[in-house]
Amino acid sequence: MAHDIQITFDCADPAALADFWALALGYRLQDPPAGFDSWDQALDALGVPPERRNDRSAVVDPDGAGPRLFFQRVPEGKLAKNRVHLDVRAAPGLTGDARMAALEAAAERLVAHGATRVERHEPAPPLAGGHVVMTDPEGNEFCLD
Structure with a gap:
């Protein structure tokens, strides 16, 4: 179940x-x-x-x-890297330049609302489509994938 x-x-x-x-x-x-x-x-x-x-x-x-x-x-602040994080599927079905453009647009929108951009990982076909690592306003890591 x-x-x-x-x-x-x-x-x-x-x-x-x-x-x-x-x-x-x-x-x-x-x-x-x-x-x-x-x-x-x-x-x-x-x-x-x-x-x-x-x-x-x-x-x-x-x-x-x-x-x-x-x-x-909670009273304590974030002290270390997350062991679990969310992947926000911001470019479903897209590949290559179109995928990365959609991820960049999502990153810009979220930065305007308090997120921080950490790093971009370029596509590495056939298995890695590329993604952008971000943090939310309190420093929790997530990826735009």
Whole structure:
């Protein structure tokens, strides 16, 4: 039996990182619980004080196909390279120059929203199509692939 998965990010600013990844993946902020029109309304009802309202956030695939991304505030900063990272499939079906142009366009768009470009890996056919290594606004590595 297959299981659904959730990808969890430890971070300093869950709301900001959720916004970034929603933009990067075409996701959206998870809806508030049933019966509430907004997260503020739900958090008020749950008694969550204002200073704790950015302790966690989540984004979801609007089509329901991809995993939920969960962001939780932690006191420590990122200290080392990720052992697991996301590959954002920004050029599906493209090869060669068209693929790299699509990856460059995606990189520019994400840099404008706080990402950092790390390095470009050129295509090396037949197995490597080329990719761009990036970091999100909190330094988590990911690839545009």
